[in-house]
Amino acid sequence: xxxxxxxxxxxxxxxxxxxxxxxxxxxxxxxxxxxxxxxxxxxxxxxxxxxxxxxxxxxxxxxxxxxxxxxxxxxxxxxxxxxxxxxxxxxxxxxxxxxxxxxxxxxxxxxxxxxxxxxxxxxxxxxxxxxxxxxxxxxxxxxxxxxxxxxxxxxxxxxxxxxxxxxxxxxxxxxxxxxxxxxxxxxxxxxxxxxxxxxxxxxxxxxxxxxxxxxxxxxxxxxxxxxxxxxxxxxxxxxxxxxxxxxxxxxxxxxxxxxxxxxxxxxxxxxxxxxxxxxxxxxxxxxxxxxxxxxxxxxxxxxxxxxxxxxxxxxxxxxxxxxxxxxxxxxxxxxxxxxxxxxxxxxxxxxxxxxxxxxxx
Amino acid sequence: xxxxxxxxxxxxxxxxxxxxxxxxxxxxxxxxxxxxxxxxxxxxxxxxxxxxxxxxxxxxxxxxxxxxxxxxxxxxxxxxxxxxxxxxxxxxxxxxxxxxxxxxxxxxxxxxxxxxxxxxxxxxxxxxxxxxxxxxxxxxxxxxxxxxxxxxxxxxxxxxxxxxxxxxxxxxxxxxxxxxxxxxxxxxxxxxxxxxxxxxxxxxxxxxxxxxxxxxxxxxxxxxxxxxxxxxxxxxxxxxxxxxxxxxxxxxxxxxxxxxxxxxxxxxxxxxxxxxxxxxxxxxxxxxxxxxxxxxxxxxxxxxxxxxxxxxxxxxxxxxxxxxxxxxxxxxxxxxxxxxxxxxxxxxxxxxxxxxxxxxxxxxxxxxxxxxxxxxxxxxxxxxxxxxxxxxxxxxxxxxxxxxxxx
Numbered sequence: 001x002x003x004x005x006x007x008x009x010x011x012x013x014x015x016x017x018x019x020x021x022x023x024x025x026x027x028x029x030x031x032x033x034x035x036x037x038x039x040x041x042x043x044x045x046x047x048x049x050x051x052x053x054x055x056x057x058x059x060x061x062x063x064x065x066x067x068x069x070x071x072x073x074x075x076x077x078x079x080x081x082x083x084x085x086x087x088x089x090x091x092x093x094x095x096x097x098x099x100x101x102x103x104x105x106x107x108x109x110x111x112x113x114x115x116x117x118x119x120x121x122x123x124x125x126x127x128x129x130x131x132x133x134x135x136x137x138x139x140x141x142x143x144x145x146x147x148x149x150x151x152x153x154x155x156x157x158x159x160x161x162x163x164x165x166x167x168x169x170x171x172x173x174x175x176x177x178x179x180x181x182x183x184x185x186x187x188x189x190x191x192x193x194x195x196x197x198x199x200x201x202x203x204x205x206x207x208x209x210x211x212x213x214x215x216x217x218x219x220x221x222x223x224x225x226x227x228x229x230x231x232x233x234x235x236x237x238x239x240x241x242x243x244x245x246x247x248x249x250x251x252x253x254x255x256x257x258x259x260x261x262x263x264x265x266x267x268x269x270x271x272x273x274x275x276x277x278x279x280x281x282x283x284x285x286x287x288x289x290x291x292x293x294x295x296x297x298x299x300x301x302x303x304x305x306x307x308x309x310x311x312x313x314x315x316x317x318x319x320x321x322x323x324x325x326x327x328x329x330x331x332x333x334x335x336x337x338x339x340x341x342x343x344x345x346x347x348x349x350x351x352x353x354x355x356x357x358x359x360x361x
Numbered sequence: 362x363x364x365x366x367x368x369x370x371x372x373x374x375x376x377x378x379x380x381x382x383x384x385x386x387x388x389x390x391x392x393x394x395x396x397x398x399x400x401x402x403x404x405x406x407x408x409x410x411x412x413x414x415x416x417x418x419x420x421x422x423x424x425x426x427x428x429x430x431x432x433x434x435x436x437x438x439x440x441x442x443x444x445x446x447x448x449x450x451x452x453x454x455x456x457x458x459x460x461x462x463x464x465x466x467x468x469x470x471x472x473x474x475x476x477x478x479x480x481x482x483x484x485x486x487x488x489x490x491x492x493x494x495x496x497x498x499x500x501x502x503x504x505x506x507x508x509x510x511x512x513x514x515x516x517x518x519x520x521x522x523x524x525x526x527x528x529x530x531x532x533x534x535x536x537x538x539x540x541x542x543x544x545x546x547x548x549x550x551x552x553x554x555x556x557x558x559x560x561x562x563x564x565x566x567x568x569x570x571x572x573x574x575x576x577x578x579x580x581x582x583x584x585x586x587x588x589x590x591x592x593x594x595x596x597x598x599x600x601x602x603x604x605x606x607x608x609x610x611x612x613x614x615x616x617x618x619x620x621x622x623x624x625x626x627x628x629x630x631x632x633x634x635x636x637x638x639x640x641x642x643x644x645x646x647x648x649x650x651x652x653x654x655x656x657x658x659x660x661x662x663x664x665x666x667x668x669x670x671x672x673x674x675x676x677x678x679x680x681x682x683x684x685x686x687x688x689x690x691x692x693x694x695x696x697x698x699x700x701x702x703x704x705x706x707x708x709x710x711x712x713x714x715x716x717x718x719x720x721x722x723x724x725x726x727x728x729x730x731x732x733x734x735x736x737x738x739x740x741x742x743x744x745x746x747x748x749x750x751x752x753x754x755x756x757x758x759x760x761x762x763x764x765x766x767x768x
Binding site: 002003006007010013014016017018020021022024025028029252273274276277278280281282283324326327330331332334335336338339342343345346349350352353356357359360361 | 396399400401626635644731
């Protein structure tokens, strides 16, 4: 009984120390942010309100504070207008074949959609040497409404608008909006059609690439079980390649950024990090929030919000887990076995102790 | 030369040459331990087990680790964690044991303080134990640098910088420790040498000395009773095991300890496989980057209380207090001026002192990790002053009073 009391004291004090240096300390060091939300309209307006509140409650004074508040108010207004326009577009009945024409007219001079034969994009017009993304799979990977938003105002949709202004415009130029930020019926219809077109080819493009990879894997000399795993991983990897690998390396998986590092550094301000171990460095929860709304989780980051839909975000995180924490399954199954082993040993040791101490008490 | 007879078995053969029977008696079957002890007395053997784990897993890790700033991070996180069979297990075991060993050391220390096991002939046990604590700290710090992640690099920067505050020789000393003007390849290499070669050798030697220092004063017991070990041993050997106040180290004491070790191992492997972040900080999975300071730099949890004493004052004073905090426990047997050897709950004011010290160190630990802003700084200063007062002033005063009251 006495030993049990001592043990209890030990557990309580150890528990207090643990609570203090782990959950409590981290709650104090990291800003609390709202949960992941794939309703980007609600997410953006909510976050703009949070930033406005922050600007109003900041320790700054005078003109500087005024400027921050002014900016935050503008930002909120901009987001409200942007998403109102998107709502308008989303309510329209879209036409895929018109969308293809509109894509050719509005997008194909910079963007490829190689799956459907659009290969005439001119990369050399980029000011930074940045390769514009091939949009073959965009309709499958990105959120529909995000695609509408990015067509209207790329900087605002990707949340790197603080970096750009009239003198230094965002490299993606669009002209769907009127001067006052509203959108005409005609342009709204075009955007709706383009997104419908991208959606119509997106899944097909992704599927055809998946099948190609699966075919290669099936032709290799692996066991059936390994083949299954490799095919599963190749699906995760494919989404990552399309969504992230223009800028990020994953050198542990021999995956290297498509854009030259110097060009990236010039465009982003620094070289985007290698993501091989990012799952252990940041953890799943952080990455989920970060991908969902980059500025919310890391204010001022150069990383744009790329607008992944819920499913492809899951795929990206599965890929990062598979690369950075490849032994997770082994760790967890072995962990249970070792614990059971020692539990059995403890019982045997206790019986042995009892036998020996029979003479001593 | 002694006379050698034809041996009647392998044990006898060895006994004639190595005196194994007498050796076993001295070290095991007739090494006497008090009977009245509780599970806190198992911490020593648990520590030895943890050290064995650290040593063996460490050897396995050295087989693949590369002490080079360009290779270190990947050799740990790619080669060891992902390519080598069970490399992740050895690394997780090593990293978690390095953290948990400090928890057990603190329990071991506070057990010693509570039961007065550093007094009246047991001073050398305490001092050699403290020496082990400092050596383990050096092992922990040098080992933490090896994965060459963000925390490895920045902790190395901050800690080596501390030596710059030493009067006159500071800046030169920092350069000498780093082997360069800044923390870099030379630093990593020399800390690798310290971690895998020099320090382990010294640790093993001091562990042997720590055990040796136990032999004459013997292990303390739960009621701090002074035993006549010869008399009690005679009773035990005469078969009066129930009446005797001692037990043999083997098998009586160790069979109990092995039971405790098994229980402890369940907890330890739970941490290794399911709950390792507290010991393997996620930030250290970001490669070292001299151009990118992490938003928060903090040491591992077991250094937080002394780190907080460092932060509790202005730079020079903080550094001096930090220095004092590092060594003050060495002289604990001489700060306690009372000759009463008894558990704290029988010592009145000392009991209060014990719990206040423990709580103060916990407060220092918790606030040591929080960002140094606002009220946190005041709490740091108050808790640090209290820590120094408790050891340097209050302990001598209450123990002198205790001695006088006894007369």
